[in-house]
Amino acid sequence: MELVKRSIRGSRQKKVLIVMLLMLLMLTLSLVVWGCNPGTSGENKTTTTRLLMDTRVDLTLYEVEKKNSEKISGDVFAEMERLENILSRTIASSDLARLNKAAGKQWVEVSPELFFVLKKALEFAEVSEGAFDPTVAPLLDLWGFGTDYQRVPSEEEINKVLPLVDYRLVELDESRSMVYLPREGMKLDLGGIAKGYIVDQGLEITRKFDIKASFINAGGDIRMYGEKPSGEKWSIAVQDPKIDKQNSAGPYVALLYLEGEGSVVTSGDYERYFEEDGVIYHHILNPADGKPARTVSSVSIIAADALTADAFSTAVFVLGREKGLELLERLPGIEGVIVDKEGKIYYTSGLKDKIEIITQQSKEKSRKTE
Numbered sequence: 001m002e003l004v005k006r007s008i009r010g011s012r013q014k015k016v017l018i019v020m021l022l023m024l025l026m027l028t029l030s031l032v033v034w035g036c037n038p039g040t041s042g043e044n045k046t047t048t049t050r051l052l053m054d055t056r057v058d059l060t061l062y063e064v065e066k067k068n069s070e071k072i073s074g075d076v077f078a079e080m081e082r083l084e085n086i087l088s089r090t091i092a093s094s095d096l097a098r099l100n101k102a103a104g105k106q107w108v109e110v111s112p113e114l115f116f117v118l119k120k121a122l123e124f125a126e127v128s129e130g131a132f133d134p135t136v137a138p139l140l141d142l143w144g145f146g147t148d149y150q151r152v153p154s155e156e157e158i159n160k161v162l163p164l165v166d167y168r169l170v171e172l173d174e175s176r177s178m179v180y181l182p183r184e185g186m187k188l189d190l191g192g193i194a195k196g197y198i199v200d201q202g203l204e205i206t207r208k209f210d211i212k213a214s215f216i217n218a219g220g221d222i223r224m225y226g227e228k229p230s231g232e233k234w235s236i237a238v239q240d241p242k243i244d245k246q247n248s249a250g251p252y253v254a255l256l257y258l259e260g261e262g263s264v265v266t267s268g269d270y271e272r273y274f275e276e277d278g279v280i281y282h283h284i285l286n287p288a289d290g291k292p293a294r295t296v297s298s299v300s301i302i303a304a305d306a307l308t309a310d311a312f313s314t315a316v317f318v319l320g321r322e323k324g325l326e327l328l329e330r331l332p333g334i335e336g337v338i339v340d341k342e343g344k345i346y347y348t349s350g351l352k353d354k355i356e357i358i359t360q361q362s363k364e365k366s367r368k369t370e
């Protein structure tokens, strides 16, 4: 009798154990499903989002356990935030703000990170013959971009600050990591390059962990590492820059198919701008005349790293289609897609086999075959 009771109790325990195991299995499955994006071919990926550098930053990690993904994304965002606190001129305690305050007064010792980005910015200024120029800050302030006081300044005001805008004036002393801005009122702005650098450095952190691939998108500054586990290429969409989307073929005008490591950065006139008397003024200035560059609507640059792609997206935006494409064709390892004001798309010869142009017709065709 005793024996029978024990066996009944034993089978009850077994049942409880089975139910618990089933529940555990369901929990594990739901965690795996949580890590998948249903839009893709069942890849296990995790995306974490944070607001940094005045923009939305998405970090995607492939084939990684939840607990590791939390550690990795924590480290990545901490590093990106640390760099923003050095390189942003609007953060009063930043190294860059300190340097700007000393303009016309003294040499300033800066962190190696700021020195590196500034040195690169000056190199890109040289290559683009001043179309990219980190000394544009006094002009940006005059227009008030990014503040509540955006307005169109007078010619007189622009002419007054133009002598302060010249990258050739910046003095560097590499051995002591020191910088000198020789004219009072001079100011640096790294908004056209720092985001790219910060994205690169964020991605470097992911590389230290055992993961298959990672992808960062900081409001159009994209950097990717590794191969997607599915073996697919990275497909990166070029957004339709039309502010009035009424006549647009869709949200995208082109798709780029890229393999392995690389970066795509887009500069457009459709995200940060203000309107006065029916005219749109956006935040990329031509340092030559102190006014927003008017030639094209968007420029996407493909390069090995986001720092380079970011600087050239701004530079080519200022240079316009002809000069911009000419410059890009001369530079090895850098490609570009330009959308002009009429919505026409131009791209460098190296992209021939990597780009798909999306037109109204191709949209309708794919809709019909869907």
Ligand code: ADP
Pocket: 131, 132, 133, 134, 136, 140, 145, 189, 190, 191, 192, 193, 195, 220, 266, 267, 268, 271, 272, 283, 284, 285, 286, 287, 310, 313, 314, 317, 318
């Ligand atoms: P996004 O705002 O999408 O990152 P960009 O990479 O083109 O676009 O950067 C634009 C920023 O670059 C501006 O907000 C400003 O800080 C800075 N900038 C504007 N004009 C120039 C220029 N001619 N050269 C260098 N930096 C510029």
Ligand code: MG
Pocket: 191, 192, 193, 267, 309, 310, 311, 312, 313, 314, 315
């Ligand atoms: Mg840029």
